Amino acid sequence: MAAPLHTAWFNGSFMPLAEVRISPLDRAFLFGDAVYEVIPVHAGQAFLLDPHLDRLERSLRELGIRNPCRRAEWIDIINGLIEQNGGGNLAVYLQVSRGADIKRDHAFPPESVRPTVFGMVSTMAEPHPDQLGLRAITCADQRWSRCDIKSTALLANLLARQAAREAGAGEAILLRDGYLTEGSASSVIIVEGGALIRRPAGPELLPGTTTDAVFAAAAGVGLACRDEMISEQRLRQADEIWIAAATRGITPVLELDGKMIGDGRPGPVWRQVAAAFEALKPHGTAH
Ligand SMILES: Cc1ncc(COP(=O)(O)O)c(C=O)c1O
Numbered sequence: 001m002a003a004p005l006h007t008a009w010f011n012g013s014f015m016p017l018a019e020v021r022i023s024p025l026d027r028a029f030l031f032g033d034a035v036y037e038v039i040p041v042h043a044g045q046a047f048l049l050d051p052h053l054d055r056l057e058r059s060l061r062e063l064g065i066r067n068p069c070r071r072a073e074w075i076d077i078i079n080g081l082i083e084q085n086g087g088g089n090l091a092v093y094l095q096v097s098r099g100a101d102i103k104r105d106h107a108f109p110p111e112s113v114r115p116t117v118f119g120m121v122s123t124m125a126e127p128h129p130d131q132l133g134l135r136a137i138t139c140a141d142q143r144w145s146r147c148d149i150k151s152t153a154l155l156a157n158l159l160a161r162q163a164a165r166e167a168g169a170g171e172a173i174l175l176r177d178g179y180l181t182e183g184s185a186s187s188v189i190i191v192e193g194g195a196l197i198r199r200p201a202g203p204e205l206l207p208g209t210t211t212d213a214v215f216a217a218a219a220g221v222g223l224a225c226r227d228e229m230i231s232e233q234r235l236r237q238a239d240e241i242w243i244a245a246a247t248r249g250i251t252p253v254l255e256l257d258g259k260m261i262g263d264g265r266p267g268p269v270w271r272q273v274a275a276a277f278e279a280l281k282p283h284g285t286a287h
């Protein structure tokens with residue numbers, strides 16, 4: 001995400017981001033006891049809003065954090081953040097922690113402790129068509145066994161992303177027990193013989209909102225889409241590899257661990273699906 005913009009949401013009000021103050025006893029700070037969502041905004045309109053809010057509600061439920069807002073309230077917060085930050089192409093970040101108790105205790109605080117709700121917005125740059133595609137490296141997936149929850153406890157993801165940066169790559173693709181899981185902050189799709197393949201949903205990976213929309217777009221133009229386990233060898237032999245994420249759309253991986261994928265340029269299936277996916281996004285004058 002790019003630099004955050006001015007207006008944030010904090011526990012019930014919009015306020016300048018620089019004025020938000022969070023207690024050091026907040027459980028997000030002490031334990032990473034919080035969940036988050038990143039919602040893309042195109043031309044001033046939230047994209048794939050329902051799947052993002054479904055996932056936020058699920059993450060809260062799975063961790064037993066009280067959902068502090070009804071669906072309509074979440075939508076008002078998101079739309080308020082978009083409006084107050086000038087619309088256009090943005091990424092809305094929402095975070096809910098279990099709140100700040102009066103002492104540090106691993107066990108959950110009493111019901112009287114209210115969740116902390118924080119929202120902010122960043123600009124989202126559309127990649128220049130000539131700069132499409134990235135280099136990726138593979139890394140061992142060192143995360144916990146509930147990666148289906150979008151938790152702010154992201155240390156293993158950070159280590160993988162930093163390893164990618166140090167290798168001059170834009171993403172780390174994670175392997176667990178010889179199989180692909182996902183990227184450090186993205187879903188991974190491979191193309192084999194014209195078909196799109198991704199790992200089946202499960203506790204080892206986050207269910208991606210972008211990858212679901214990409215599969216729907218690809219099915220809409222007649223391409224086969226399958227959920228299958230992808231071994232390391234299969235990953236390395238794929239015709240195309242893409243990463244998918246709310247703030248990055250679908251991006252082709254041109255090189256994996258220093259080895260070219262296909263001819264090292266965005267592939268033909270990517271071109272076709274990227275166009276179909278682009279057509280799903282809200283368009284209009286970005287204000
Ligand atoms: C670990 C991980 N997997 C997958 C994704 C893709 O999810 P989405 O398409 O909903 O952004 C993300 C999003 O940033 C992520 O952090």
